[in-house]
Amino acid sequence: MSEERRIRVLYTVGAAAMSAFCLLPVAYMVLVAASSRPDVLSAGAEVRLTAGHFLEVLGTGSLHFPEYVVNSIVVSGLSAILAVALGAPAAYAVTRLELPGRMSFLFLVLAVSMFPPVSLVSYLFRMMSALGWINTYAALVLPYTAWVLPLSLWILASHFSRIPRDLDRAALLDGCGRLAALRKVMVPVAAPGILSTAILAFIFAFNEFLFALILTTGRNARTIPVGIALFEGLHGEIPWGMIMAAATLAVVPVILLVLAFQRGIVTGLTRGAVKE
């Protein structure tokens, strides 16, 4: 075998192993969700495919499952929109205005993303209790926005810094204010970057667990990760089929986002972490 061919085989085998590693648990989740019994791998011929678990999860009102999905989407969506809307002006100021202290500002912002969530929750719990906001959207949206802002700000700043300065300088010379320059020049030019930033922020908020665990108590605001984590079933034995069906439905939104915005997510993740 020639060396070139050997390398090609090596890469193919490697790519297959990598895909198996990443996709096998997902495939297993869907398989158990769609099978009549959870022991699909050993039960042999007695297993049949069924949509029963999905229907049961969606149809059993006392599980509140559809509500959790809606809560997750609303909370993550609002947080992502807020993070981008507040992050964009800040990113503009950091990249375009010669503000004294802006490096300390960036430093502080970045430090936030390193804080362990557990060092915030007890205070947040007491704060939200005092405000009477426990188990409301506000109790999650505000901390989530603060939580995803650092990353959003960094990625936005990285996109903005790649826009030629002449573009917004021209707008300023035309008599636009700073805010108008941001709105009419920076935002349209960086639109794809802004969209992928919002999507990343959405995914981060969608995945959050600890805040939601402590700050929600029921169907009015509880999010999907918490709903699934605490889902023990109604009659004793763990209903694996239902849990996997719920998990499958829960990951549909993020899977769709990954498939649609793969390229933007990769760029955003990279710029958010490597800062160059």
Next chain:
Amino acid sequence: MRKDHDLRELLKGYAFLAPVCALLLAFVFLPVAGTLLDSLHRDVTFLPRRFIGLGNYRSLGSDPGFWQSLRFTGLFTLVSVPLELALGLAFALLLEHPTSARGFLRAGVLLPWAIPAAVSGRVFELIYNVQYGLANALATGIGLSEGPVHWLGTSAGAFLALVAADAWKTTPFVAILLLAGLSAIPEDLYRQAEVDRAGPLQRFFRVTLPLLRPVLVVALLFRTIDSLRVFDLVFVLTGGGPGGSTTSLSLYGYRFFVGGDFGYGSAVSVVLFLLAFILSLLYLRASRFGREIA
């Protein structure tokens, strides 16, 4: 006149930053300061709050549960982060290779990262099921073990189960970071190495690895910080068991909050916070903080 104008411009500039500052102050910095303050108090539900200085920290010193969770968190980080870096590097090399399936491979690799850890934790709980889980089916299928393994029933099994589940979830993130580092390596260097008749392995060790070092360091610190604060996966997959052997610092602190002991839980959180903070200072240096933007 000119001075006034400058000042107005400056204030306008800071107004762009104000909403971010307000939000971070209210929902991050105040909570952290509150936790720090709480940690200096005896603060238990239904009892009067009392300042006790470093009393909680002194108790931590003689609390075997705290040391156990510190040990687990450290060991978990020491094992899982290098594993994820090695796997992530392999993934990055595979992802960089030009093939027609590149888009599919990248989307496939992103999936584990995009799925909430609390959700994938449940999937892994089933994977490790003693009677019919995927892990035992695979292990007996390829002859690794003769009987079913009680993955979550023993300390060592639960530890390995967590490491594997964490590697599944976070290797993609490492791979994406390293992929960016790989694509930044100039093609010329590889060509030069080829002219020098360096084989693929030599090219990897002489060109790829040295040039990838800065990104590797960033990924290492980023993952270390993240791994120290692990919560979701442990909460869902092992609940900290068996016998508290997989209780992470986050989970240990959380338990005290839920039990109403805010002072002691805060002390645990502050220890974790300080660990993460020291590492983030290193990280900021390694990532050549703000080089591009400033």
